[in-house]
Amino acid sequence: MSKNVGSFQENIRKTFIRFSIAPVAAIVMAVFVLFAIVWINFMEDSNKSDNAASCNEIKRIMNIYYEMMDDVSDILLPETNDNNSLEIIIDSADAAKVTLPVDEIFSALYNRTAPFGDIGNLIILSGDRKVLFSSKKNTPKFLIAEEYANWGVWKSIKTNEGKTATVLYGKNLCIGKGVYEGNTLKYAICYIVPNEVISGAIVVQDRFVILTDNSGWVYASNTKMMQDAYGQIDSSFYNKTGYVRQSGKLYYAFSNKTDKGLVLYTINDISRSIELIWVMVAIVIIIFIAIALITIRSTSKSSKEYTKDIKKIEDAFEEVQNGNFDVSLDIDSSTEFMVIGNDFNKMLQGLKDQIEQNKELAENAAFSQVKQLESQFNPHFLFNTLDNIRFMAKIDAAAADKMIVSLSGLLRYSIREVREEVTVKEDLDNLQYYLNILQIRFNKRFAYKLDVAEDIMECLIPKLLIQPLLENAVKYGFGTKEKLCVSIRGYQMQEMLVFICEDDGAGIEEKQLKEIRDNLKEDSNTTMHYGLYNIHRRIRLMYKGDYGLDISSVKDKGTIVRLTIPKHI
Structure with a gap:
């Protein structure tokens, strides 16, 4: 599947924006919601408590008057x-x-x-x-x-x-x-x-207070707004507890009946408070927009600063891919990138040394040609690996870090082992770094199986022999498929070692397959595809005999690549 992949710098910039603005917006929203809940609860509770206090005072006063009535009736x-x-x-x-x-x-x-x-x-x-x-x-x-x-x-x-x-x-x-x-x-x-x-008992500040009888006739009040022309409390508030809208304003009313036939209403006008809250919301939104604009502008510069090392590495590998070995990486911003830069410089110096040495060995054409093929092969797969890291960096920083460590392992293996041949076990150990990168990049889309016989683990093979097979299968096997499974087998057959890389991927058209087979027979590569040709050519130059690479494929079914080399320890 193809998809548009942005640059690492752009992805970093978007990440900065997402993880700086989004949390602030969430916190601001949470604060406003919490403020609204606390304010509503406080307003309702204070209303109820003031109402209850006034009601208790009215009850106390009325009880005194009731007791006086009993006293007088007893006297009569x-x-x-x-x-x-x-x-x-x-x-x-x-x-x-x-x-x-x-x-x-x-x-x-x-x-x-x-x-x-x-x-x-x-x-x-x-x-x-x-x-x-x-x-x-x-x-x-x-x-x-x-x-x-x-x-x-x-x-x-x-x-x-x-x-x-x-x-x-x-x-x-x-x-x-x-x-x-x-x-x-x-x-x-x-x-x-x-x-x-009675009026003195219902003095409550910051809200309207109305005392009525059970029928709604007003006895005492600190406002005329909630009364009708006949002296009764407005029907909107009669026996109401809760939010009431009247004349375009919003009120919170609480009513409480006494046991002496009186009803006390305490009413809050919350329209102004709501208007003030909306003004606060508008101010915060304006401030937040200003912060967002500043953040977007500053993240562009920051992302460029933080990704300059990635850009250096990318440019360096592109130069090597184009055949320019006179480049170097000088990075000291972080440990991981410093390791990559140092290993890259050592690898490149090693390649340059090998080329110089190959020039001095003009009498050994086969050996010289092998070295040239290696110098062509190393930057090729390294560039592809770095490209994978760039792809993964925008998805998972921890996974990208693991890929960097794996790449570092690949580079160390490339420059440390100056021998032409290594054991099967050593090459498989190096292959595991590359498998780590593929597993992180493709996750469940990629599966592999290694089945190499134990009795050939100490046999010698050309360095970096197996990895290009896997790389080639992944590069061309996916096609339009969602998943890819690659199997690598190795075993001994008579006095030969056989390695088979098989995938269930997109396969190859018959015409293209014929071109690849014909190219393998040539003394020089006539195409832009180096992987399989380099493997085949190295084997042909290093070992005399009927050894090398064979490929078979069926469109939409998969591809099988078979390698044969002589067995020796």
């Missing part, structure tokens, strides 16, 4: 008390008179309301709405007028027989209780709660 029964009584004329026409223990009533009133500063208006009426006692001069009309006899406070007193109940009527918070003698309502006790007492 029995009906008469000779001490400290007040004669009140109910009806001047019939001069009916009722006496109440005024001092005791005032005492109960003052004892309970003293902490609040205002004693409020305690009113005691007869069952037919006649005022018998009032702590203040004024008596509201809704307590004495005929039309209210079965409405408002009177309805609550008659409905809740003998029980204390809270009624909100005409912006007055009233507490009513009926005192019955049998089934007859003898007294009606009504206490009008001072507005400032």
